[in-house]
Amino acid sequence: MKLILAEKPSVARNIADALQIKTKKDGYFEGGEYIITWAFGHLVELYDAKDYDEKMSSWKMENFPFIPQQFKYKVKSSPKDRSKVDSGARKQLGIIQSLIKRRDVEAIISACDYDREGQLIGDSIIYRGGKQQKPVYRLLLNEWTPEEVRNGLRDLVSNEAMKPLRDAGISRQWVDWVIGINLTSVATLKYQKGKRKALNIGRVLLPTLKIIYDRDKEIEQFVPEDYFKLQAAFRTNENEEYSGVYVKDQSDQFKDKEVLEEISKLIQGKSGTISNVDRKKKKEYPPFLFNLSNLQGFVTSKWQGWTSDKVLKVAQSLYEKKLITYPRTASTALEESLVNKARNVLEKHIADLPYKDEIKFTRSKRVFNNSKVESHSAIIPTYLMPKRLNSDESIVYTAIKNRFIMQFMPIAQYEETKVITEITDGEGNFTFHSKGRVQLVEGWKKVEKIQSKDQLLPNLQLNEKVQLHDAEVSSHVTKPPKHHTEKTLLRVMETCGKSFKEEENDEILGSILTGFSIGTPATRAETIKKLKTVGYIKAEGKNLTCTELGRKLVETFPVKDLLNLEFTGRLEKALSDIQKGNALKREFLQMVFQFTADSVEMIKQDSDTVIPTVSRRASANEVLGKCPQCGGKIIEGKKGFGCSNWKSGCKFVIWKNDKYLKAMKKKPTKTMVKELLKKKQAYVKGLTSKNGKKFNAYLSYEKNPENDYFSWKMEFHREGSSS
Structure with a gap:
């Protein structure tokens, strides 16, 4: 028998289905020559500081730096009470260990995700008792379709070959523990007085905060400047009109309004001559295949209310349902070995498309390129067609499918046309530039019905005479940089700020070497979410800005290396090098441990400053929607979701302990409230009837005709639709 260890129960079920194993026992499947068991992600975790030494139970400055001589693991703690062991994890760990020891089990196969965390999860369980006597193999898959599972089991690799990946995972885990435990504790002791709230300090958290801080400061320090343009309207002999802008020394922006007004007077009633016509046909390639960061940026910028964390969770769900390939990837291309598989996937997905005759499978370097693949290929759909998707899954899945199809359109x-019109006067020559654009081939833009902005010009000829119809000086003001959104923040994190401009296209960004970044595709969303949770940043619509706490921390914290993109990028690059076998774990750990010890001393020696914390609830006053009673802002409070105009007498509120929902074992959530305010109805899953059965329904929250209070109404189909 061979024992397969999956990372999650859903993945174990996928493997069992692929092998047609139906028999499920307590904690595992069994059939034929396989036993398939599972973890729940991490079943073990690093010791807390107090587990090593009782004196670490309370934070005292003299106890730091604290770096264990030997790192130890324990069964993970209960998420509800960290002082207790997670009973489910302990039970499953016991089942796995007993299966490993079974006499008929000849070999162990780790089928955890093919990444740092997956390697760490599998190895921390398989080698928990020390060196393993039975041979251990690795199942390396990019998707969980039955065909891939069966092929993968025929092509196993020795788990020893995964040592560099394991070393990278262990290094990441240990350094984040050491930096987090030491610097969070010492910074909190140093900069908080009285009743303390922890100042969260992390290797990835702080440089990400600094990116947002720097943009906020740029905007604050921006000084707007007035400038002016001279716009002219011309008319041809055929009575066609077009416009042009006055250009001098390659600029169309001028500080002196009076000069432009004088030129406007001089050219009134004059004719112009077409001195240059430049027509060029240009190509527009589709954007590259999605990696996780680009997928998160695309969805969060296009769909209201989405966060990068939500995109990752939905993508992970699609992956576990065998509908897409591995989502936590940094690559925007596919391995060249996947050509035949990609052809098969394409054929499955284009059968019913109205433009299928335009789709042609080609083996291009933009799509299939080993040099642009880092561990995992880009995200594409699998050959399995979804039977049913919820609205969130549909958004993410459709984006991935469309991006894949675009590559083969x-x-x-x-055609871009540039025209120069010259007006000659006794005072000199005045040059006006015009630009037109006409879409010749729609191509891949059909897939998402992307509209091109055509700007038509008349069919102007060189030396043709035209008449000035009108001229006007327009006033403008320079604009500050835009606040970061999750899309732009992810892009800076992905490239560590290197060669980054917001207007750069995917082709340029796709060529930037991976590895030198802030965090990994798997952790960036979690970092942004944590920055919000701990109150360092806040979301205002799609914009991300620093809170007072976040600003004060950046300005106070003395370990500037930890705020530095270059420094953090080098740490991530070192982890990437360990993963590739190009660097040693031992040397990296020594360097980071020394850095941590030096940073602790730096904080201790720093001048005494208090960083006042604000309540986390106050920092998260996200506007959820418009009050149906008075038009005010609905925000989350301690006891409910209510109107900001409550002091003026508005009574609208949805209580968190609402009795109607409580009777059906539900509590209102931010998502539910947003949907109610926006659509007048919310589709709520998992309601519980009086006899204990689960059901789904549409809920609305409607004002009573007799008074100012609201009541719930339930329907089993959307209002206005047929049942």
């Missing part, structure tokens, strides 16, 4: 083409 014709290249979009347009």
